[in-house]
Amino acid sequence: MNEAFASAPGKFVILGEHAVVYGKPAIAIAIDRRFYMSVKKSNEFMINNEAADIRQNPHLRYILGNYDMMPVSVNMDSRIPTGSGLGSSAALSVAFSAAMRALNNRSLNVADIAKEAFEAEYFSQGRGSPMDTSASAHGYGIALNMSKEKEDILWNISKNEHAWNVSRIDVPKMTFVIGCTGIRAATGPLVEKVRKYKDSNRFASDIIEEISGITVEGLKCIRSNDVVNLGKLMTKNHKLLSILGVSSDELNKLVNASLPYAYGAKLTGAGGGGCMVALTDQPDKVCEAISSRGGAPFIVKTGVEGVRTSEKSEQK
Ligand code: MEV
Numbered sequence: 001m002n003e004a005f006a007s008a009p010g011k012f013v014i015l016g017e018h019a020v021v022y023g024k025p026a027i028a029i030a031i032d033r034r035f036y037m038s039v040k041k042s043n044e045f046m047i048n049n050e051a052a053d054i055r056q057n058p059h060l061r062y063i064l065g066n067y068d069m070m071p072v073s074v075n076m077d078s079r080i081p082t083g084s085g086l087g088s089s090a091a092l093s094v095a096f097s098a099a100m101r102a103l104n105n106r107s108l109n110v111a112d113i114a115k116e117a118f119e120a121e122y123f124s125q126g127r128g129s130p131m132d133t134s135a136s137a138h139g140y141g142i143a144l145n146m147s148k149e150k151e152d153i154l155w156n157i158s159k160n161e162h163a164w165n166v167s168r169i170d171v172p173k174m175t176f177v178i179g180c181t182g183i184r185a186a187t188g189p190l191v192e193k194v195r196k197y198k199d200s201n202r203f204a205s206d207i208i209e210e211i212s213g214i215t216v217e218g219l220k221c222i223r224s225n226d227v228v229n230l231g232k233l234m235t236k237n238h239k240l241l242s243i244l245g246v247s248s249d250e251l252n253k254l255v256n257a258s259l260p261y262a263y264g265a266k267l268t269g270a271g272g273g274g275c276m277v278a279l280t281d282q283p284d285k286v287c288e289a290i291s292s293r294g295g296a297p298f299i300v301k302t303g304v305e306g307v308r309t310s311e312k313s314e315q316k
Contacts, residue, residue, distance in 0.1 A: 003040040004102035007314055008094035008307040009033065010080035011087040011135035012178060012268040012277045012300070014222075014230075015237050016144070016215040018194050018244060020129040023162040024212040025145045027219060028087075028135035029171055031178075032301035033079045035091035035136075036315055039099040042073035049075070058124035059093045063116060067100055077315065083184030085269020089124070090132030093117035094307050102309045111155035113137050113307055114166070118157055125188040127195070130157040134166045139306025141171040146219055171302055172225040175283050179258065179290035179297045181250040183273030190246050190270040197245060207240050214240070231263020231279045238266030238276075246271030250294075257293040261285035 009030040016026025045054045054061045054071070064070055074096070080088040094117040101108055114137035118130040135142050138154055147153060147167035154166045197204040214233050221230035238255055241247055247267050251274075255265045258278040265278035276295075280286045283299045290297035308314075 001103055001105075001311060003038055004099040004309060005038045005311065005313050006095040006099040006102065006307065006309045007034045007036045008091040008098070008136045009139055009304050010035070010091050011132060012085070012176070012275070013131070014277070015218040015233060016211060017131075017269060018191065018241065018246065019208045019211040019215070020131050020144055020164070021127065021162075021191055021194070022198075022208060023145060023164060024208060025143065025215040025219075026129070026131050027141065027143050027169065027215060027222070028131050029141045029302050030135050030139040030304045030306060031086065032304050033086065035078045035080055035088060035095050036076065037092070037095040037099050038075045038313060039072050039096070039103055041069060042071055045071035046073040047076070049073070059089060059120045060096055062120040062123040063093065063096050063100055066116065067104055069104060081180055081275070083186060083274065084180055085185075085267070085271065085274035086178070087132040087136055087269070090117065090121055091136045093120040094133055094136040098307045098309050108309060110137050110307060114155060115157060122159060125191070127188060127191045129162070130164055130166065137307050138166070138168065139304050141169040141302070143167050143169045143219055146216065169219065169222065171222060174227060174302070175280055176300050176302065177258065177278045177280060177283050177286040177290065177297055178268070178275050178300055179254040179278070179295040180275040181248070181254065181273050181295060183248070183250055185270060185272030185274050187270040190272045194244050194246060204244060207243055211237060211240050227263045227279060227281070234264035234266045234277075234279060235259065241267055241271060248273055251276050253293045254290050254295045257289040258286045261289060
């Protein structure tokens with residue numbers, strides 16, 4: 001193969017972000033916004049047909065280090081807004097891992113891709129959980145540290161003192177609207193902010209425990225298609241994340257604007273800016289409410305496939 005093509009989806013977090021960093025449960029769902037990539041051998045490292053400095057691209061640099069073949073020419077096109085909590089850097093790492101594997105005739109085992117992509121994210125951010133990379137690799141819906149059923153477990157990942165089991169979950173048809181503030185926020189510093197708070201204050205640890213309990217309840221609601229209680233838990237999770245200091249005025253504005261038309265709403269991902277998500281059966285009303293407060297809304301499709309590779313471009 002001279003050139004490998006891969007794509008991987010973004011995600012949103014229904015419940016449990018930040019707490020998951022400490023090995024607590026979380027639930028994430030893949031969305032119909034993908035990161036597309038092609039990779040071929042080259043004489044110099046190139047991105048989108050221009051010479052690039054590999055040191056500026058820690059995710060790619062980490063993964064390239066696992067292969068003898070250097071350098072490569074990478075073409076990428078993301079439909080996932082960056083720095084928005086929707087997992088664009090995780091999708092980049094997952095797609096690049098898959099493309100490099102395809103190009104080098106290595107196994108395309110999804111667990112191996114998820115693990116390699118997590119290591120690349122960790123290398124780049126210096127912290128975090130395997131939630132985003134696992135959601136992007138598997139697609140559909142995943143839960144972390146929730147299932148004890150052997151047949152549901154997809155893979156186990158551990159790093160330093162934390163361990164995560166990643167399991168598949170079935171997500172019934174539910175309608176979600178994402179609202180983006182347009183403010184980019186890097187995940188690493190927000191995770192670090194919560195860690196410092198947690199290390200210096202018992203109260204923050206209690207909040208993380210509370211988020212953990214909410215997430216366990218939330219999975220029961222997903223299993224029974226109970227949107228009313230799932231929505232309530234999402235809104236409660238938002239309040240707890242605000243107490244942890246990772247919401248913002250813009251996020252609160254969009255969450256509050258959507259609540260009259262939604263079962264519940266919360267920030268999604270690291271916070272600080274980025275996006276919020278609302279669970280609703282009135283998506284047009286929620287979109288209007290988000291737009292009227294300066295946000296950029298879109299209705300997401302769920303039930304999407306995870307990473308995939310091909311010998312031809314998927315894009316038209
Ligand atoms: C980012 O999408 C979610 C966080 O929990 C960080 C992580 O899990 O790596 C904030």
